[in-house]
Amino acid sequence: MAATKRVKEKLDPTRMGKSAEELEAGLKRRVIGQDDAIRQIVGIYQTFLAGMTMPGRPVGSLLFLGPTGSGKTRTVEALAESLMENPRAVLKIDCAEFQHSHEIAKLIGSPPGYLGHRETHPLLSQEAVNQFQTETLKLSFVLFDEIEKANDALWNLLLGILDKATLTLGDNRRVDFSRTIIFMTSNLGAAEMNAMLRPKLGFAAEEADARRLDSKLAHAGTEAARRRFTPEFLNRIDRVVTFHPLGPAEMNRILDIELGLVQERFAAAMGTAGMRLHVLRDARELLLREGTDQRYGARHLKRAIERRLVQPLSNLIATAQVRAGDQVLVDGEADGLVFLKEPVPSTGIAIAAA
Secondary structure (H helix, E strand, O other): OOOOOOOOOOOOOOOOOHHHHHHHHHHHHHOOOOHHHHHHHHHHHHHHHOOOOOOOOOOEEEEEEOOOOOOHHHHHHHHHHHHHOOOOOOEEEEHHHOOOHHHHHHHHOOOOOOOOOOOOOOOOOHHHHHOOOOOOOOOEEEEEEOHHHOOHHHHHHHHHHHHHOEEEOOOOOEEEOOOEEEEEEEOOOHHHHHHHOOOOOOHHHHHHHHHHHHHHHHHHHHHHHHHHOOHHHHOOOOEEEEOOOOOHHHHHHHHHHHHHHHHHHHHHHHOOOOOEEEEOHHHHHHHHHHHOOOOOOHHHHHHHHHHHHHHHHHHHHHOOOOOOOEEEEEEEEOOEEEEEEEEOOOOOOOOOOO
8 A cells, every 4th residue: 555645834934823913904004114113023922922932031122223203102102002902001111210220219119128118119010010911911011211311220120121021129029021022212323323314316216225224224223222231231132123214205104194193183072973174285295394304203293283283273173163063174375274164064074185
């Protein structure tokens, strides 16, 4: 009897599971122009879902480098929003508040015998770390924002967390970080990255130089981090991700997202029945002109929207110039935005660019 020939099946290690695919799609809807960061996060999440995270270590640790306004903090919030339906489901530590060694007591609490020991509530307690976990997802997100501003004592504290997923509080209680993704953000290298950007010479030139520019930007961020942090600290970080400055195409897409958020606020204030808000092309161009600043990224655009669009809409609502059932058109002129209204009988919500 002839032996049955066994056919080997080729496997595809690049495939993602359904949950990881949904997370990637959710992040790409919320975060513009930072696909590398999204890939890194989704990879860590899929490893967690597969139960293959390294024992005795956090689920993952990432250092985000790049200019202000490029989306570093927003990416962490988008992750929480995608998985927890709450962008605030992140334990955020503002490292600018820990520039002196004695301030570390706010994180871990004061030891017994010290003045105020019982009144000190450590920010990194187990309850605080686990507060946003759900029955279906036992995962926490901790963000150390602007890590370069912290005292060395905080970095030393992080060494233990990154290496052993454990933190000892002032009263000797232990906090477990083995179901936590640690994020750290920094603006290190931002000046060098911005200096590398030059006016583009057309689409073909941009495509040809994209990979080279990406490599230079990543190198600038990594070298700045090496100058600031010790090798022991950097060696305990799983991924170092460089966030690139945002270009015109990315700012246009971010404008769409921000206008959608304004629409939600407008609907909450006015009610959804018969209310429409249309932001026309000239108004969009004005917002982009005023909101584009290489030094501040998308944050400058948000400020322009608040000043030029949200504040005038607030005035129109407060003075009853706009009522439920009105259609509000926002156009642009040389000296600013123009607001027009037209009663409409239809229902629904829309933002349109004419």
